[in-house]
Amino acid sequence: MQIANQVIQLVKKEMLLEWRSKYALNGVLLYVVSTVFVCYLSFISMPNPLTWNALFWIIMLFASINAVAKSFLQESKGRHLYMYTLVNPISLIIAKTIYNSLLMIVLTVIALLFYAMVFPFQPQTDILMYLVATVLGSLSFSTIFTMVSAIASKAGNGSMLMAILSFPVIIPVLIVLIKLAKNAIDGLDRSVSLDDIGLLLLINALVMGVSVILFPYLWRD
Amino acid sequence: MQKTWWKILGAILVIYSSIAGLLLGVPHLDILNETIRNLYFHVPMWFAMVVLFTISVVYSIASLSSKNEMYDKRAVESANVGIIFGILGLITGAFWAKYTWGSFWSFDPKQNFAAIAILLYFAYLVLRNAIDEEQKRAKISAIYNIFAFPMMVVLLFVLPRLEASLHPGNGGNPGFNSYDLDSRMRMVFYPACLGWIIIGFWIYTIRFRIRTLEDKQL
Numbered sequence: 555m556q557i558a559n560q561v562i563q564l565v566k567k568e569m570l571l572e573w574r575s576k577y578a579l580n581g582v583l584l585y586v587v588s589t590v591f592v593c594y595l596s597f598i599s600m601p602n603p604l605t606w607n608a609l610f611w612i613i614m615l616f617a618s619i620n621a622v623a624k625s626f627l628q629e630s631k632g633r634h635l636y637m638y639t640l641v642n643p644i645s646l647i648i649a650k651t652i653y654n655s656l657l658m659i660v661l662t663v664i665a666l667l668f669y670a671m672v673f674p675f676q677p678q679t680d681i682l683m684y685l686v687a688t689v690l691g692s693l694s695f696s697t698i699f700t701m702v703s704a705i706a707s708k709a710g711n712g713s714m715l716m717a718i719l720s721f722p723v724i725i726p727v728l729i730v731l732i733k734l735a736k737n738a739i740d741g742l743d744r745s746v747s748l749d750d751i752g753l754l755l756l757i758n759a760l761v762m763g764v765s766v767i768l769f770p771y772l773w774r775d
Numbered sequence: 776m777q778k779t780w781w782k783i784l785g786a787i788l789v790i791y792s793s794i795a796g797l798l799l800g801v802p803h804l805d806i807l808n809e810t811i812r813n814l815y816f817h818v819p820m821w822f823a824m825v826v827l828f829t830i831s832v833v834y835s836i837a838s839l840s841s842k843n844e845m846y847d848k849r850a851v852e853s854a855n856v857g858i859i860f861g862i863l864g865l866i867t868g869a870f871w872a873k874y875t876w877g878s879f880w881s882f883d884p885k886q887n888f889a890a891i892a893i894l895l896y897f898a899y900l901v902l903r904n905a906i907d908e909e910q911k912r913a914k915i916s917a918i919y920n921i922f923a924f925p926m927m928v929v930l931l932f933v934l935p936r937l938e939a940s941l942h943p944g945n946g947g948n949p950g951f952n953s954y955d956l957d958s959r960m961r962m963v964f965y966p967a968c969l970g971w972i973i974i975g976f977w978i979y980t981i982r983f984r985i986r987t988l989e990d991k992q993l
Binding site: 686705709710715718719721722723725726729730749752757760764767768771772 | 837839844847891892894895897898901902905906911914915917918921922925926929930937938980
């Protein structure tokens with residue numbers, strides 16, 4: 555399978571590049587740590603579960619935008635052209651999405667650990683469920699933001715456009731995600747959240763499908 | 776006459792539905808009382824918006840497959856008029872909300888999602904502004920349009936049904952059809968929908984022609 559091979563090679567290449575410079579990892583981790591620290595200084599303690607949840611997702615949202623925006627926006631023109639001659643566009647978009655998802659999952663878990671250290675989990679939280687919610691969330695963020703950053707990279711001022719384009723698209727995902735996370739915090743029975751998980755997976759599949767179909771058109775420049 | 780019959784039809788339908796809507800009798804329901812007449816304005820606005828956005832996405836798909844710049848113009852002008860109708864839908868909804876739910880913006884899920892759907896298309900216009908080169912702009916905005924259309928459908932029709940909303944048809948409330956849209960209202964409602972869709976389409980064709988003429992003069 556040529557596409558599968560290309561995808562694996564591309565993901566390996568991205569991971570290698572990232573590991574050499576650790577640019578995105580360090581940048582986003584620094585962002586998360588400093589934000590949590592500032593919140594710690596202002597809030598001191600956070601007994602209110604609503605605030606706890608909301609703050610975590612605000613931090614994760616902006617961390618994701620920063621992390622995933624780099625994936626397309628920092629590609630130079632020359633490298634872009636070189637890629638164009640080498641690989642199938644479908645492999646490229648799938649590889650970028652997989653790489654961004656992995657990056658986001660790692661970052662989210664580290665961010666959650668740090669956040670939980672500073673502001674402890676609420677007593678009745680279903681921690682495993684919350685972890686599932688965060689992983690699903692990072693997956694959704696990365697699929698949507700990868701496509702939006704691909705579109706934004708083609709236009710002029712990339713990063714501002716990235717924020718404008720991504721905001722309306724991410725709202726439905728964010729609403730379902732926060733509801734799911736809130737269910738986990740309240741310690742509700744897991745079957746209650748199955749609908750929301752299904753909906754998130756469906757939105758992910760929809761966005762992935764549309765991205766794979768549309769990216770080849772974006773590619774030919 | 777061949778080319779204009781539908782415009783005259785649209786005009787007559789809208790005038791009829793506006794006058795009849797305000798004068799003919801309506802069923803009396805609690806809380807709604809006379810505001811139920813807003814049905815003849817609020818719902819047709821949204822129908823017209825959806826029709827126009829569908830036209831927009833169809834022309835975006837066409838613009839991607841062929842390189843005809845006319846398709847791109849049609850896509851953007853129908854999106855423009857669609858946004859206007861969406862804003863009108865939000866305004867009529869807000870007025871209705873003031874009298875039935877208590878405030879203009881009740882932070883009802885349907886209201887919020889509808890506003891975000893309009894924001895989606897505002898972002899489309901911003902994207903178009905950010906790209907200077909014509910062909911590139913046509914291609915990239917077509918891609919974003921195709922990306923945004925299913926999102927809009929999900930935001931307006933799928934998500935509100937899952938949330939606790941006061942809006943009829945969502946959050947467990949029955950839609951208007953089941954218990955109170957009697958035949959008197961249907962007589963005005965269906966012509967209103969058709970009339971406003973025709974008017975929206977007419978405005979779009981005019982804007983398209985203006986845009987074509989402007990571009991020719993450049």
